[in-house]
Amino acid sequence: MAFSEERLVTKLNGLDETQDSIVGASRWLLSQHKEIKQIAACWSKFVTKTTINTRRKLLAIYLANDVVQQAKHKRMAEVGAAFGDIMPGALSRVYPELSLEMRQKVRRVVDIWKQRQVFSDSVLKSVYSQLKDEPRPDSPAVAPEMQNLVVLFNQLTKSQAGVNSSKTRFDSSVEALDPSSAVYTENYKIIQKIGQAAKDALQISLDIRQKAIKELKVMLDFQNEQLQQDQNMISEVDAVLVAKDPLNSQPLSAEEAEMVPVYEASDGSDSDTDKSDVEGNDTRRRKSSTLSTEHKDDVKRLKSIAVEPKSDTGERADTFDAATYEPTPAEVAANSPMAVTSSIQDLLSKLAS
Template identity: 35%
Template sequence: MSFSSDQFIGKLSSLEDTQESIASAAKWLMSQYRESAQVAECWKNYMLKSSTNTRRKLLGLYLANHVVQQAKSQQIGQFQDSFGSVMSSVIGGIYSELPGDLKKKVKRVCDIWRERHIFAPEVLTNIQKKLDDNATSLPETIPPIFKDLMKDYIKLDKNKRHIGVSKNRFDNAIQELNPTSAVYLENYNTVSKIGNMVTDSILTTIHLREDMIHKLQNIVEQQKKFLEEDRTILTEVEFSLLSKNPEKINQASADDDLLPTYEKEEDDDDDDDIDSSCDDSDSIGSNSKLKSLKRRSMDSMSPGLEEEESKKRRSDISDQDKNNEDATKTEETEGTITDNVGHQNTYQVEENAGITSNIQDLLSKLAN
């Protein structure tokens, strides 16, 4: 019978964590010893596939362990050679992603291989090297909140496997229901129980996922706060270093030397005040000097000149009074003009009065 990779993948995907399930799949594989290399390669691809969950990878390792040990007891060396050629790469690829409890189980299987010399010494050495490279003490240093998340994740993984198995049973049972059967009611009750089991598992998974999302959101918010604090500290350090940078300090000093200073001196205001007071004093002195010279010139006039000047002033005043009397008489005469003369005569009177006023002003200026 020729080997079918699809059939093999189907058997790997339907493995249960029971001795009977693993022994049944191993018996089928033993019949494919002529295609042991193809079997080992298909097994490797399945084990290293990212979509294969950790539980499936552990069960796949249990299946390979059962096959190679049966092959050794039956002296079928093909499986030891084929699985030995891919085993170290598979162990190195899956061991780091397994939770702590599964790592212990994988390590126990590898220890059995070494104790019973299942593989060649170089294969066992490579396997042990992969285990040592992935050995870590992280569980002791992981914060409590991440440990809680890890526990929830393990629960989710186990519950997910249980849901998958229960759902397959439910699908098969619901398809086999026959309404015309005499025991239809009993079969329906059985299917209902299976459906309730699936529903309970799904509700548990939903609750676990919601709780995990809430914890992750709290972690994200906390990390955002820490991120802002780190950025603030980084800015402070960079600013402090920049402010104390010798190149910046020397450049600032050089700029200060190049730029002129315009500092205000105290003596400047005093000089301005002195100059201003000097100007005011000069102006006041000049006016005083003019007045004094005028007074001296008036005092130095001769008595004859004073008398002649006095007569001239009295004559001018007399002429001015006479002119004022004539102007008054003229205004009174013009004011008696009757209204029937019309607007033209009124305008003429006003024009004559303006002329008379201008003449009077001119005579006053000449008299002065």
């Protein structure tokens, strides 16, 4: 079977920590040794992708380790040379991403290469120079809205190992199934079990993906609402700026000016009715003041008449100061409203006669 990059990627994604998985993929790669340079380049491309998780990258290094050791044992020098060309560059990018535990595992693998002289001294020296235990860059804090998604994607990553392994096993079993075999029925039953295991692993992955899609839809709806609010606020800011822009303040046209209502100058009163009421009140106060003054003058005249006693000879007595005069009780009674009225009548009678 001719080599294809898709086939290699499938093999790499289907790896797990078991010896059978690593050895099976290694045998397939060695069977394609005529394309070993292309295989090594595709392997380097896979492990340096940022979308590939570190666990899968470590498994790919395990696979490369088995391939180069088996190639040395079988005297396939071209395999070691091809991987020796790309290994320092690949590890320079992969090693800083690994956790401390994974770094220790990679270092043990490199130590084995040195002990068994899998690569040349120059290659090993270059490889060791990439194994620098510098602190890993701090991972950015995960927003609260993303935490559920992070958990789901971590579960999905772990489930993929079982999915790929079981699917690869199923494909290999189907390829090995021989319809002409005497034990075809028994082999088919075994393949059914392997297929069911693959379906179970795929169902787990399917459930996790559905949950992830649901979370993503919730996030999408929320972000659409926030987007609309932001757009509305931008429109409000633009409207205010346009309204306050002095360049937009233009005088009214003649037609617009005619439509503006014109009001007469006001005297400060609320209405015409109020003005009439005020004028009426002023007139009544003036009349009342006039009547009051006239009444007071009449009372003074009556008082002066009432308090001018005549002498026995018929002549008037001496005058007195009306301002300091204190009336007697009899005079007060005499000057009551009824007495004043009677005195006025008497006075009028005398004048008439």
